[in-house]
Amino acid sequence: MALAVVKPVVEETAPQQKKAMVAINSVTMSFGTFVAVEDVNLTVADGEFLAIVGPTGCGKSTILNAIAGLLKPTSGSVSIDDNRVSGIQNDIGYLFQQDALLPWKTAIENVELGLLIRGVSALKRRERSMAWLAKVGLKGFEQRYPHQLSGGQRKRVQMAQALISGPKVILMDEPFSALDIHTRHLMQNELLRLWQEERRAVVMITHDLEEAIALGDRVAVLAAGPRSRVINSFPVDLERPRDVAEIKLDPRFMDLYRNIWASLRGEVEKSYERRD
Ligand SMILES: Nc1ncnc2c1ncn2[C@@H]1O[C@H](COP(=O)(O)OP(=O)(O)OP(=O)(O)O)[C@@H](O)[C@H]1O
Ligand SMILES: [Mg+2]
Missing domain, CATH: 3.40.50.300 (P-loop containing nucleotide triphosphate hydrolases)
Structure with a gap:
Protein backbone atom coordinates (compact mmCIF):
# COMPACT_ATOMS: atom_id res chain seq x y z
CA MET A 1 0.00 0.00 0.00
CA ILE A 92 -9.37 56.59 13.05
CA GLY A 93 -9.53 57.96 9.52
CA TYR A 94 -13.06 58.95 8.52
CA LEU A 95 -14.08 59.22 4.90
CA PHE A 96 -17.43 60.96 4.67
CA GLN A 97 -20.04 60.69 1.98
CA GLN A 98 -20.21 64.41 1.44
CA ASP A 99 -17.32 66.65 0.51
CA ALA A 100 -15.57 67.34 3.76
CA LEU A 101 -12.73 69.54 2.53
CA LEU A 102 -12.33 73.09 3.75
CA PRO A 103 -13.05 75.28 0.72
CA TRP A 104 -10.66 78.05 1.79
CA LYS A 105 -7.71 75.70 2.07
CA THR A 106 -5.68 74.26 -0.80
CA ALA A 107 -5.45 70.53 -1.49
CA ILE A 108 -2.17 70.24 0.38
CA GLU A 109 -3.39 72.31 3.32
CA ASN A 110 -6.43 70.07 3.57
CA VAL A 111 -4.27 66.95 3.59
CA GLU A 112 -2.02 68.49 6.24
CA LEU A 113 -5.02 68.84 8.53
CA GLY A 114 -4.89 65.07 8.92
CA LEU A 115 -1.58 65.53 10.75
CA LEU A 116 -2.14 68.80 12.52
CA ILE A 117 -3.76 67.39 15.63
CA ARG A 118 -0.91 64.95 16.01
CA GLY A 119 1.64 67.66 16.56
CA VAL A 120 3.77 66.83 13.50
CA SER A 121 6.17 69.67 12.63
CA ALA A 122 5.27 72.00 9.73
CA LEU A 123 8.12 70.78 7.58
CA LYS A 124 7.25 67.11 8.08
CA ARG A 125 3.58 67.83 7.50
CA ARG A 126 4.35 69.43 4.14
CA GLU A 127 6.72 66.64 3.15
CA ARG A 128 4.31 63.84 4.01
CA SER A 129 1.33 65.61 2.46
CA MET A 130 3.23 66.10 -0.81
CA ALA A 131 4.04 62.39 -0.82
CA TRP A 132 0.43 61.44 -0.09
CA LEU A 133 -0.99 63.66 -2.80
CA ALA A 134 1.41 62.01 -5.25
CA LYS A 135 0.30 58.63 -3.96
CA VAL A 136 -3.34 59.36 -4.76
CA GLY A 137 -2.43 60.66 -8.22
CA LEU A 138 -2.57 64.39 -7.53
CA LYS A 139 1.02 65.47 -8.04
CA GLY A 140 0.90 69.00 -9.44
CA PHE A 141 -2.51 69.73 -7.88
CA GLU A 142 -1.19 70.66 -4.44
CA GLN A 143 -2.09 74.34 -4.65
CA ARG A 144 -5.59 73.93 -6.07
CA TYR A 145 -8.60 74.82 -3.99
CA PRO A 146 -11.41 72.27 -3.69
CA HIS A 147 -13.61 74.17 -6.18
CA GLN A 148 -10.81 73.85 -8.73
CA LEU A 149 -10.86 70.06 -8.47
CA SER A 150 -13.28 67.50 -9.93
CA GLY A 151 -15.48 65.39 -7.63
CA GLY A 152 -13.13 62.41 -8.06
CA GLN A 153 -10.07 64.56 -7.34
CA ARG A 154 -11.68 65.96 -4.21
CA LYS A 155 -12.34 62.39 -3.09
CA ARG A 156 -8.65 61.61 -3.62
CA VAL A 157 -7.68 64.56 -1.41
CA GLN A 158 -10.09 63.29 1.26
CA MET A 159 -8.58 59.83 0.98
CA ALA A 160 -5.07 61.24 1.49
CA GLN A 161 -6.36 63.31 4.43
CA ALA A 162 -7.95 60.27 6.08
CA LEU A 163 -5.03 57.90 5.54
CA ILE A 164 -1.99 60.12 6.08
CA SER A 165 -1.93 59.64 9.82
CA GLY A 166 -1.79 55.84 9.49
CA PRO A 167 -5.00 55.30 11.46
N1 LIG B 1 -29.67 62.89 15.77
C1 LIG B 1 -30.76 62.17 15.50
N2 LIG B 1 -31.92 62.41 16.12
C2 LIG B 1 -33.02 61.67 15.90
N3 LIG B 1 -33.05 60.63 15.06
C3 LIG B 1 -31.93 60.34 14.38
C4 LIG B 1 -30.72 61.08 14.57
N4 LIG B 1 -29.77 60.54 13.78
C5 LIG B 1 -30.35 59.53 13.12
N5 LIG B 1 -31.64 59.39 13.48
C6 LIG B 1 -32.57 58.36 13.00
O1 LIG B 1 -31.97 57.08 13.22
C7 LIG B 1 -32.21 56.23 12.10
C8 LIG B 1 -30.89 55.77 11.54
O2 LIG B 1 -30.24 56.87 10.93
P1 LIG B 1 -28.88 56.68 10.11
O3 LIG B 1 -28.46 58.01 9.62
O4 LIG B 1 -27.93 55.93 10.93
O5 LIG B 1 -29.39 55.77 8.90
P2 LIG B 1 -28.55 55.18 7.67
O6 LIG B 1 -28.70 53.70 7.69
O7 LIG B 1 -27.19 55.74 7.68
O8 LIG B 1 -29.40 55.76 6.45
P3 LIG B 1 -28.90 56.19 4.97
O9 LIG B 1 -28.63 54.91 4.26
O10 LIG B 1 -30.09 56.89 4.41
O11 LIG B 1 -27.70 57.07 5.12
C9 LIG B 1 -33.05 57.04 11.12
O12 LIG B 1 -34.39 56.67 11.30
C10 LIG B 1 -32.81 58.48 11.53
O13 LIG B 1 -33.91 59.28 11.22
MG1 LIG C 1 -26.15 57.09 6.41
Whole structure:
Protein backbone atom coordinates (compact mmCIF):
# COMPACT_ATOMS: atom_id res chain seq x y z
CA MET A 1 0.00 0.00 0.00
CA ALA A 2 1.35 3.39 -0.95
CA LEU A 3 2.11 5.72 1.86
CA ALA A 4 -0.20 8.62 2.10
CA VAL A 5 1.49 11.79 1.01
CA VAL A 6 1.35 14.32 3.76
CA LYS A 7 0.74 17.71 2.27
CA PRO A 8 2.38 20.67 3.92
CA VAL A 9 -0.06 22.49 6.09
CA VAL A 10 -0.52 26.03 4.95
CA GLU A 11 -1.23 28.20 7.93
CA GLU A 12 -4.20 30.32 7.25
CA THR A 13 -5.16 33.03 9.60
CA ALA A 14 -8.89 33.32 9.59
CA PRO A 15 -10.16 36.79 10.48
CA GLN A 16 -11.60 35.54 13.76
CA GLN A 17 -8.17 34.26 14.81
CA LYS A 18 -6.64 37.68 14.35
CA LYS A 19 -6.83 40.36 16.96
CA ALA A 20 -10.13 42.25 17.02
CA MET A 21 -9.36 45.86 16.18
CA VAL A 22 -12.95 47.04 16.48
CA ALA A 23 -15.41 45.40 18.85
CA ILE A 24 -19.03 46.46 19.01
CA ASN A 25 -20.62 44.78 22.01
CA SER A 26 -24.40 44.70 22.42
CA VAL A 27 -24.75 48.26 21.23
CA THR A 28 -28.14 49.96 21.30
CA MET A 29 -28.49 53.48 19.95
CA SER A 30 -31.59 55.51 20.73
CA PHE A 31 -32.60 59.05 19.93
CA GLY A 32 -35.14 59.94 22.60
CA THR A 33 -37.69 57.16 22.54
CA PHE A 34 -36.71 56.10 19.03
CA VAL A 35 -34.53 53.00 19.08
CA ALA A 36 -32.47 53.14 15.88
CA VAL A 37 -30.31 50.04 16.41
CA GLU A 38 -30.61 47.40 19.08
CA ASP A 39 -28.12 44.90 20.41
CA VAL A 40 -25.60 45.13 17.59
CA ASN A 41 -22.58 42.88 17.90
CA LEU A 42 -19.79 43.12 15.37
CA THR A 43 -16.05 42.66 15.43
CA VAL A 44 -13.56 43.71 12.81
CA ALA A 45 -10.20 41.97 12.86
CA ASP A 46 -6.99 43.90 12.36
CA GLY A 47 -6.50 44.20 8.61
CA GLU A 48 -10.03 43.12 7.83
CA PHE A 49 -12.28 44.99 5.40
CA LEU A 50 -15.86 44.85 6.65
CA ALA A 51 -18.63 46.17 4.44
CA ILE A 52 -22.02 46.93 5.98
CA VAL A 53 -25.15 47.07 3.87
CA GLY A 54 -28.71 47.80 4.89
CA PRO A 55 -31.76 49.74 3.80
CA THR A 56 -31.82 53.50 4.05
CA GLY A 57 -32.41 54.85 7.54
CA CYS A 58 -31.60 51.54 9.25
CA GLY A 59 -28.77 52.98 11.32
CA LYS A 60 -25.59 52.46 9.32
CA SER A 61 -24.19 55.95 9.87
CA THR A 62 -25.27 55.79 13.50
CA ILE A 63 -23.15 52.67 14.03
CA LEU A 64 -20.19 54.26 12.26
CA ASN A 65 -20.51 57.37 14.41
CA ALA A 66 -20.51 55.21 17.52
CA ILE A 67 -17.19 53.68 16.42
CA ALA A 68 -15.81 57.16 15.74
CA GLY A 69 -16.90 58.28 19.19
CA LEU A 70 -19.16 60.97 17.72
CA LEU A 71 -22.21 59.31 19.28
CA LYS A 72 -22.38 57.53 22.59
CA PRO A 73 -24.22 54.18 22.70
CA THR A 74 -27.34 54.19 24.84
CA SER A 75 -26.20 50.81 26.08
CA GLY A 76 -23.36 48.47 25.21
CA SER A 77 -19.85 49.50 24.29
CA VAL A 78 -17.41 49.98 21.44
CA SER A 79 -13.69 49.27 21.71
CA ILE A 80 -10.85 50.05 19.38
CA ASP A 81 -7.69 48.06 19.94
CA ASP A 82 -9.02 47.01 23.36
CA ASN A 83 -9.62 50.58 24.47
CA ARG A 84 -13.18 51.56 25.18
CA VAL A 85 -14.35 54.41 22.95
CA SER A 86 -15.58 57.28 25.11
CA GLY A 87 -15.07 60.35 22.96
CA ILE A 88 -13.81 61.43 19.56
CA GLN A 89 -11.10 59.07 18.42
CA ASN A 90 -7.67 60.04 17.11
CA ASP A 91 -6.85 56.59 15.85
CA ILE A 92 -9.37 56.59 13.05
CA GLY A 93 -9.53 57.96 9.52
CA TYR A 94 -13.06 58.95 8.52
CA LEU A 95 -14.08 59.22 4.90
CA PHE A 96 -17.43 60.96 4.67
CA GLN A 97 -20.04 60.69 1.98
CA GLN A 98 -20.21 64.41 1.44
CA ASP A 99 -17.32 66.65 0.51
CA ALA A 100 -15.57 67.34 3.76
CA LEU A 101 -12.73 69.54 2.53
CA LEU A 102 -12.33 73.09 3.75
CA PRO A 103 -13.05 75.28 0.72
CA TRP A 104 -10.66 78.05 1.79
CA LYS A 105 -7.71 75.70 2.07
CA THR A 106 -5.68 74.26 -0.80
CA ALA A 107 -5.45 70.53 -1.49
CA ILE A 108 -2.17 70.24 0.38
CA GLU A 109 -3.39 72.31 3.32
CA ASN A 110 -6.43 70.07 3.57
CA VAL A 111 -4.27 66.95 3.59
CA GLU A 112 -2.02 68.49 6.24
CA LEU A 113 -5.02 68.84 8.53
CA GLY A 114 -4.89 65.07 8.92
CA LEU A 115 -1.58 65.53 10.75
CA LEU A 116 -2.14 68.80 12.52
CA ILE A 117 -3.76 67.39 15.63
CA ARG A 118 -0.91 64.95 16.01
CA GLY A 119 1.64 67.66 16.56
CA VAL A 120 3.77 66.83 13.50
CA SER A 121 6.17 69.67 12.63
CA ALA A 122 5.27 72.00 9.73
CA LEU A 123 8.12 70.78 7.58
CA LYS A 124 7.25 67.11 8.08
CA ARG A 125 3.58 67.83 7.50
CA ARG A 126 4.35 69.43 4.14
CA GLU A 127 6.72 66.64 3.15
CA ARG A 128 4.31 63.84 4.01
CA SER A 129 1.33 65.61 2.46
CA MET A 130 3.23 66.10 -0.81
CA ALA A 131 4.04 62.39 -0.82
CA TRP A 132 0.43 61.44 -0.09
CA LEU A 133 -0.99 63.66 -2.80
CA ALA A 134 1.41 62.01 -5.25
CA LYS A 135 0.30 58.63 -3.96
CA VAL A 136 -3.34 59.36 -4.76
CA GLY A 137 -2.43 60.66 -8.22
CA LEU A 138 -2.57 64.39 -7.53
CA LYS A 139 1.02 65.47 -8.04
CA GLY A 140 0.90 69.00 -9.44
CA PHE A 141 -2.51 69.73 -7.88
CA GLU A 142 -1.19 70.66 -4.44
CA GLN A 143 -2.09 74.34 -4.65
CA ARG A 144 -5.59 73.93 -6.07
CA TYR A 145 -8.60 74.82 -3.99
CA PRO A 146 -11.41 72.27 -3.69
CA HIS A 147 -13.61 74.17 -6.18
CA GLN A 148 -10.81 73.85 -8.73
CA LEU A 149 -10.86 70.06 -8.47
CA SER A 150 -13.28 67.50 -9.93
CA GLY A 151 -15.48 65.39 -7.63
CA GLY A 152 -13.13 62.41 -8.06
CA GLN A 153 -10.07 64.56 -7.34
CA ARG A 154 -11.68 65.96 -4.21
CA LYS A 155 -12.34 62.39 -3.09
CA ARG A 156 -8.65 61.61 -3.62
CA VAL A 157 -7.68 64.56 -1.41
CA GLN A 158 -10.09 63.29 1.26
CA MET A 159 -8.58 59.83 0.98
CA ALA A 160 -5.07 61.24 1.49
CA GLN A 161 -6.36 63.31 4.43
CA ALA A 162 -7.95 60.27 6.08
CA LEU A 163 -5.03 57.90 5.54
CA ILE A 164 -1.99 60.12 6.08
CA SER A 165 -1.93 59.64 9.82
CA GLY A 166 -1.79 55.84 9.49
CA PRO A 167 -5.00 55.30 11.46
CA LYS A 168 -5.70 51.98 13.16
CA VAL A 169 -9.21 51.97 11.74
CA ILE A 170 -10.62 53.46 8.57
CA LEU A 171 -14.32 54.33 8.56
CA MET A 172 -16.09 55.07 5.31
CA ASP A 173 -19.68 56.20 4.93
CA GLU A 174 -20.72 55.69 1.31
CA PRO A 175 -17.62 57.54 0.18
CA PHE A 176 -18.06 57.01 -3.55
CA SER A 177 -21.82 57.20 -3.99
CA ALA A 178 -21.79 60.69 -5.50
CA LEU A 179 -19.33 59.72 -8.23
CA ASP A 180 -20.16 58.49 -11.73
CA ILE A 181 -19.65 54.77 -12.29
CA HIS A 182 -16.26 55.01 -14.05
CA THR A 183 -14.76 57.36 -11.49
CA ARG A 184 -16.23 55.16 -8.78
CA HIS A 185 -14.47 52.08 -10.18
CA LEU A 186 -11.22 54.00 -10.41
CA MET A 187 -11.52 55.21 -6.83
CA GLN A 188 -12.49 51.78 -5.53
CA ASN A 189 -9.45 50.22 -7.18
CA GLU A 190 -7.31 53.04 -5.85
CA LEU A 191 -8.62 52.43 -2.35
CA LEU A 192 -7.90 48.70 -2.61
CA ARG A 193 -4.38 49.43 -3.85
CA LEU A 194 -3.66 51.74 -0.90
CA TRP A 195 -5.26 49.35 1.56
CA GLN A 196 -3.25 46.37 0.25
CA GLU A 197 -0.04 48.31 0.90
CA GLU A 198 -0.71 48.58 4.57
CA ARG A 199 -3.74 46.68 5.71
CA ARG A 200 -5.85 48.38 8.31
CA ALA A 201 -9.19 47.47 9.75
CA VAL A 202 -11.85 49.04 7.54
CA VAL A 203 -15.55 49.53 8.13
CA MET A 204 -17.28 50.67 4.98
CA ILE A 205 -20.93 51.47 4.70
CA THR A 206 -22.57 51.31 1.34
CA HIS A 207 -25.94 51.08 -0.36
CA ASP A 208 -24.27 49.29 -3.19
CA LEU A 209 -24.11 45.54 -2.69
CA GLU A 210 -21.75 45.12 -5.66
CA GLU A 211 -19.34 47.55 -4.05
CA ALA A 212 -19.60 45.74 -0.72
CA ILE A 213 -18.71 42.37 -2.27
CA ALA A 214 -16.04 43.73 -4.62
CA LEU A 215 -14.17 45.45 -1.78
CA GLY A 216 -14.98 43.55 1.39
CA ASP A 217 -13.62 40.50 3.19
CA ARG A 218 -17.02 40.22 4.78
CA VAL A 219 -20.45 41.74 4.22
CA ALA A 220 -22.75 42.34 7.20
CA VAL A 221 -26.43 42.89 6.51
CA LEU A 222 -28.51 45.13 8.76
CA ALA A 223 -32.25 44.77 9.22
CA ALA A 224 -34.73 47.51 8.37
CA GLY A 225 -35.17 49.95 11.24
CA PRO A 226 -36.28 50.81 13.80
CA ARG A 227 -34.52 48.45 16.20
CA SER A 228 -32.18 47.40 13.43
CA ARG A 229 -29.65 44.66 14.11
CA VAL A 230 -27.18 42.52 12.19
CA ILE A 231 -29.14 39.76 10.50
CA ASN A 232 -26.38 38.09 8.56
CA SER A 233 -22.67 38.17 7.88
CA PHE A 234 -21.18 36.70 4.70
CA PRO A 235 -17.48 35.97 4.19
CA VAL A 236 -16.26 37.04 0.73
CA ASP A 237 -13.71 34.42 -0.32
CA LEU A 238 -12.55 36.09 -3.52
CA GLU A 239 -8.80 36.38 -4.07
CA ARG A 240 -6.92 39.62 -3.82
CA PRO A 241 -5.74 41.77 -5.43
CA ARG A 242 -9.09 42.41 -7.07
CA ASP A 243 -10.15 44.58 -9.94
CA VAL A 244 -13.61 45.83 -9.07
CA ALA A 245 -14.89 45.93 -12.64
CA GLU A 246 -13.58 42.48 -13.55
CA ILE A 247 -14.48 40.69 -10.35
CA LYS A 248 -18.16 41.28 -11.02
CA LEU A 249 -17.92 38.84 -13.91
CA ASP A 250 -16.62 36.04 -11.68
CA PRO A 251 -19.33 33.39 -11.17
CA ARG A 252 -18.48 33.25 -7.45
CA PHE A 253 -19.17 36.96 -7.23
CA MET A 254 -22.58 36.38 -8.75
CA ASP A 255 -23.32 33.54 -6.33
CA LEU A 256 -22.41 35.76 -3.40
CA TYR A 257 -24.51 38.56 -4.80
CA ARG A 258 -27.51 36.26 -5.12
CA ASN A 259 -27.11 34.95 -1.56
CA ILE A 260 -26.63 38.31 0.10
CA TRP A 261 -29.37 39.95 -1.92
CA ALA A 262 -31.76 37.21 -0.80
CA SER A 263 -31.05 38.35 2.75
CA LEU A 264 -31.07 42.11 2.06
CA ARG A 265 -34.03 42.27 -0.26
CA GLY A 266 -36.72 41.62 2.35
CA GLU A 267 -35.27 44.31 4.59
CA VAL A 268 -35.22 46.84 1.77
CA GLU A 269 -38.85 46.03 1.00
CA LYS A 270 -39.80 46.37 4.67
CA SER A 271 -38.12 49.75 4.89
CA TYR A 272 -40.19 51.00 1.93
CA GLU A 273 -43.42 49.64 3.40
CA ARG A 274 -42.75 51.41 6.71
CA ARG A 275 -42.21 54.72 5.03
CA ASP A 276 -45.84 55.25 4.04
N1 LIG B 1 -29.67 62.89 15.77
C1 LIG B 1 -30.76 62.17 15.50
N2 LIG B 1 -31.92 62.41 16.12
C2 LIG B 1 -33.02 61.67 15.90
N3 LIG B 1 -33.05 60.63 15.06
C3 LIG B 1 -31.93 60.34 14.38
C4 LIG B 1 -30.72 61.08 14.57
N4 LIG B 1 -29.77 60.54 13.78
C5 LIG B 1 -30.35 59.53 13.12
N5 LIG B 1 -31.64 59.39 13.48
C6 LIG B 1 -32.57 58.36 13.00
O1 LIG B 1 -31.97 57.08 13.22
C7 LIG B 1 -32.21 56.23 12.10
C8 LIG B 1 -30.89 55.77 11.54
O2 LIG B 1 -30.24 56.87 10.93
P1 LIG B 1 -28.88 56.68 10.11
O3 LIG B 1 -28.46 58.01 9.62
O4 LIG B 1 -27.93 55.93 10.93
O5 LIG B 1 -29.39 55.77 8.90
P2 LIG B 1 -28.55 55.18 7.67
O6 LIG B 1 -28.70 53.70 7.69
O7 LIG B 1 -27.19 55.74 7.68
O8 LIG B 1 -29.40 55.76 6.45
P3 LIG B 1 -28.90 56.19 4.97
O9 LIG B 1 -28.63 54.91 4.26
O10 LIG B 1 -30.09 56.89 4.41
O11 LIG B 1 -27.70 57.07 5.12
C9 LIG B 1 -33.05 57.04 11.12
O12 LIG B 1 -34.39 56.67 11.30
C10 LIG B 1 -32.81 58.48 11.53
O13 LIG B 1 -33.91 59.28 11.22
MG1 LIG C 1 -26.15 57.09 6.41
